[in-house]
Amino acid sequence: MRPIYINGRFLTQPMSGVQRYAYEIVKALDERAGAANAGQEWMLLAPPGAPAPKLRAIGFKTIGTRAGHLWDQTSFAHASRGGVALSLAMSGPLFHPRHLVILHDAAAFRRPEHFSRAYGAFHRMAERILSRTARIGTVSQFSRRELAAVLGLDAQAILVAGNGADHAGTAFDESALDRHGLRGEKFFLTLGNLTRNKNLAVAARALGRLRPGAAKLVAVGSVNAGVFGAAAPPAAAANVIFPGRLPDAEVAGLMRAATAFIFPSLYEGFGVPPLEAMANGCPVLSSNAEAMREVCGDAVDYFSPTDDARLAHLMREAVADAGAWRARRIDAGRARVKLYSWRNSARVIAEACLDLAAAAPARGPLPAKDACARS
Known part of the structure; x- marks a missing residue:
């Protein structure tokens, strides 16, 4: 051979x-x-x-x-x-x-x-x-x-x-919560290189539709201008945090504490971060890009990647949750992630x-x- x-x-x-x-x-x-x-x-x-x-x-x-x-x-x-x-x-x-x-x-x-x-x-x-x-x-x-x-x-x-997704959910580090003042706070998390395709702007606009101080948005990742031209993330607002790239264990710690994980991507071939969030017991709000529907099935809540009003509605539902909303989605996510x-x-x-x-x-x-x- x-x-x-x-x-x-x-x-x-x-x-x-x-x-x-x-x-x-x-x-x-x-x-x-x-x-x-x-x-x-x-x-x-x-x-x-x-x-x-x-x-x-x-x-x-x-x-x-x-x-x-x-x-x-x-x-x-x-x-x-x-x-x-x-x-x-x-x-x-x-x-x-x-x-x-x-x-x-x-x-x-x-x-x-x-x-x-x-x-x-x-x-x-x-x-x-x-x-x-x-x-x-x-x-x-x-x-x-x-x-x-x-x-x-x-x-x-x-x-x-x-x-x-079997690499996810095995180790976590909560130090990023204290470093960025997030412990005990409501916050949404995004993950990935901050490029035009990842569409962070829709998440920032949706956050702006919530009542002031209702939650923060934590956008983990970095810009690679050599590949993605002049693309840049939206201007940081008071409730948007850019911690840069983080080790896997710190990302897992943020996922376990986040109100929900947001994946607003315009185009994906697969999309691993939602599965990583599911593996860490975090509810997922995802764009309805075709690959995401294939990968995530009925385990997440979907929105059009250009519809910040719909995303804001889902975010309000997550913030107002008394526990049942989160529990149902965590259970569905854990079942879904076992398929991969x-x-x-x-x-x-x-x-x-x-x-x-x-x-x-x-x-x-x-x-x-x-x-x-x-x-």
Whole structure:
């Protein structure tokens, strides 16, 4: 069997949903490879300076002298040429003969205004090439349909291996509550890079519709202007707090104390933060973007991402709750989050990689062994 080389460039990138996916899938693949003990070689290759993850069965090596996309196309492409390349974070070598790449969404095509011109142009070009030279995977049925439409593929040829949520809810740190004066206060929480797509402005407008002092809004995340052009978060108001990026345990501590988690995104391929909130016992108010309805089902309350009046109504309901509203939604969320597992998605990805390892170089439909909850 040919060795399987995992593209570790994600190790050098700031943590967001795509990088979270890559980290957790690699951890689950490591557990699977260690348990299988079948002689299949797995190796995680990364650019110079990448931190070494704690792995038992998957090897780790830094290679090359370059970084970024150039590292993908030169160092990683060359080192993995005799085996299977697995790229989990939206990009990889364009002309590798045995390559599985996970494209998380079709946002560069569907929402080009949310990206800098250079970023959007590069990803549209690269994804068109990859659709002809690599096997494509994605994270939801919604993204499968979107990618099939924009890339001219048969949807059934696109593998679906969804996100998980079993990493969430295992550790929490409440220090951020005291640092920002939130202990015992009503507050709503948002999480993610503060970009146009994440649509924080609608949450800020909805907060402004509540009676003065009814609640605060805590927006965890940071702006990446290099990717998202001139986008910036709304001007901070008295009741909006921007704590920046926080460790996972502090985010979990905020989720457990928040009145509700708000996810106002305009476009998502999957949307992990609502599942993380559910895992931490936090009710969720989500935009009705199609992927969010697929992922969250009937476990959350929905609003149009442009309707701050509807969101304000849901926020008032949450603030006025005496306990029953919160309890029902926590129960529904905990049931929903059990549908998603990194282990199941890693199994689907591993089987696809093993198929590539055993086969002659050829592009074709992947087995329909999806790991994605259906609502």
